[in-house]
Amino acid sequence: MKFWGRGFYTDPVARTPGTPGAPAMCEIFIRANPHSYDTLARSLRLHGVATSVRLECLFWEVLEEIGQRDGLTVNQLISKLYDELFERRGEVANFASFLRVCCLRYLMLQQDGRIPADTRVSISSLDAATVLDGLPPNMADAPPPRRSRGPLLEALIK
Incomplete structure (x- = not known):
C-alpha cells in the first residue's frame, strides 16, 4: 500500500454503518495505547541554547528508532535535523x-519500500535522491538551487 498513491483497498461492508459484524471504523485508531499520545517535553541544546521540545510519546519512539539507525541519541538526531533544516531553509x-x-515521512517512506525496514541499515547510507525520486510534488520540495560560481569563475572554467 502506498500512502500517497490512489487505490487503497476498501471493504464496503466494513465501512457501512450498522452492518452486523462490521468493525467500528475508528476502532483501529481509538484502541491506541493512551501512553502513545501522552506528551513529553525533552530538554536539549541547539547551538548552545537550552530549549525544550514537546511531542507525543509515539513520536519520541519513532525519533529514537531513526537515531539508532545511525548511532545517534534522540538529542543528537534532533540537533542534526535542526542544523540541516536551518542550512536549507x-x-x-x-x-x-x-x-x-x-x-x-520516515514511516511512509519505509512502508513504500523507499527506506529499508531493516533498522540495521543506516539512514545516512541511503541516497536521498533515490529515496525521493518519483515522489509526488506535494511530498518533496525541489532540490536547492545550484549556487552560481560567478562570472569570473565561469569564465575561468570555460
Missing part, C-alpha cells in the same frame, strides 16, 4: 511540527 519555524512530519 535559513530559518526554523514550528520545529515540533517539523519533527512530527519527519516521523510520518
Whole structure:
C-alpha cells in the first residue's frame, strides 16, 4: 500500500454503518495505547541554547528508532535535523511540527519500500535522491538551487 498513491483497498461492508459484524471504523485508531499520545517535553541544546521540545510519546519512539539507525541519541538526531533544516531553509519555524512530519515521512517512506525496514541499515547510507525520486510534488520540495560560481569563475572554467 502506498500512502500517497490512489487505490487503497476498501471493504464496503466494513465501512457501512450498522452492518452486523462490521468493525467500528475508528476502532483501529481509538484502541491506541493512551501512553502513545501522552506528551513529553525533552530538554536539549541547539547551538548552545537550552530549549525544550514537546511531542507525543509515539513520536519520541519513532525519533529514537531513526537515531539508532545511525548511532545517534534522540538529542543528537534532533540537533542534526535542526542544523540541516536551518542550512536549507535559513530559518526554523514550528520545529515540533517539523519533527512530527519527519516521523510520518520516515514511516511512509519505509512502508513504500523507499527506506529499508531493516533498522540495521543506516539512514545516512541511503541516497536521498533515490529515496525521493518519483515522489509526488506535494511530498518533496525541489532540490536547492545550484549556487552560481560567478562570472569570473565561469569564465575561468570555460
